[in-house]
Amino acid sequence: MGFSKDFIWGAATASYQVEGAAFEDGKGLNIWDVTSKPDGRISHNENGDVACDHYHRYKDDIKLFKELGIKYYRFSISWSRVIPDGMGEVNEKGLQFYSDLVDELLAAGIEPLITLYHWDLPYEIYLRGGFSNPEFPDWFEHYTKVVIDKLSDRVKYWITMNEPQCAIGLGYFMGTHAPFLQCDNKTILRKLHYYLLAHGRAVKCIRKYAKLEPQIGFAPIAPVRIPKDNTPEAIEAAKKETFSMNDLFFSLTLYSDPIMLGKYPDEAYEVFGDDMVVPEPGDMELISQPIDFYGMNIYYSSANRVETGYAANEYQGVPRNAMGWVIDAEVMYWSPKFIYERYKKPILMTENGMAVSDSISLDGKCHDPQRIDFMHRYLKEYKRAADEGIPLMGYLYWSAMDNFEWGHGYDMRFGLIYVDYRDQKRTIKDSGYWLKSVIESNGENL
Secondary structure (H helix, E strand, O other), rough: OOOEEEEEEEEEEHHHHHOOOOOOOOOOHHHHHHHOOOOOHHHHHHOOOOOOOOOHHHHHHHHHHHOOOOEEEEEEHHHHHOOOOOOOOOOHHHHHHHHHHHHHHHHHEEEEEEEEEOOOOOOHHHHHHHHHHHHOOHHHHHHHHHHHHOOOOOOOOEEEEOOOOOHHHHHHHHHOOOOOOOOHHHHHHHHHHHHHHHHHHHHHHHHHOOOOOOEEEEEEEOOOOOOOOHHHHHHHHHHHHOOOOOOOHHHHHHHOOOOOOOOOHHHHHHHHHHHOOOOOOOOOHOOOOOOOOEEEEEOOOOOOOOOOOOOOOOOOOOOOOOOEEEEEOOHHHHHHHHHHHHOOEEEEEEEEEOOOOOOOOOOOOEHHHHHHHHHHHHHHHHHHHHOOOEEEEEEEEOOOOOOOOOHOOOOOOOEEEEOOOOOOOEEEEEHHHHHHHHHHHOOOOO
């Protein structure tokens, strides 16, 4: 069966990770602008002030995307670039940047997919309580309406929020992402609930005001447990673990069940007890506004730690990428399978990729055979899911270019395009040309 004829092939980035121009043309501050300071929380005290300078170089970058054969480009919008304080007046220069970006993509034959929120919360909203403020859903709806009015005559694909598990879990539970806080469970659950309400408001807004018929989804991290073997017992055990609450604020169901099923998982009330949020009448109906696809950000399988010191998906000498994440390609088969069986929505792989310690060789090229092997293995498993009839919309590689990798700074390179941050020179990697050949064959050469 293979991939469908209209399969989405592309790559992704996020605003703070690539744009730079952090203080230009009327842009307001976001939480990363303020917290990315020389205090040791980010490797080498780096920040995204300049990043890949995509704000100024987007036309040249799009030429490279076209050379790579990318048909779709997923990017996020900086809320504070469009509305500096997140709530009030629109910054027309910032909004026009995204309009010009969309026009340039379409002129190159590349379809835009827009993510409304990828972790760069406006600082003024943070000062007003951020996700904890009951007005947060209103503010997000206002921002969504501004973007929809400007861009929806040319943009069809919309993703409300990226990786809510990281926005909440890393930002407010572990404290390793901006705003680098560690809050109590009750506070975090309140934030999570308003966050989900904002998603629902955005979906309703897009449906009501979009000028082109929209395709709407969200993009959680969605790794599942891989069965130990192919016996029915092992598969059922893996599925049960996948949809359990064992991962607390990183649990897949805590975020997906409300959106897809209209309720928090029963186990959440057992795990969090009296701290668990009590929805108001109408809340769950709003959160579960119908969406068109389920986005999946997949890098590795999910597994708990066991008594050996390794997780259940690890072993001594297990292959890892530069981030230390286990390389286990079967997750690209089991994740779409398990999640489609539970939620019954088409799957779009919104992120998948590998960090490698890339460098420019003496011949002036960037040779990255490990990344090619990674993509080959993962895409073969993804295609296996397609062969079984699971509706797969597409595959977006993370990322289009090397960029600022949040708390890891610039050491971790995920891109199809190498970026020398000293002079912003771009070099297409071998993996970029390899993926181009896969796109040209629609995956038949895997």
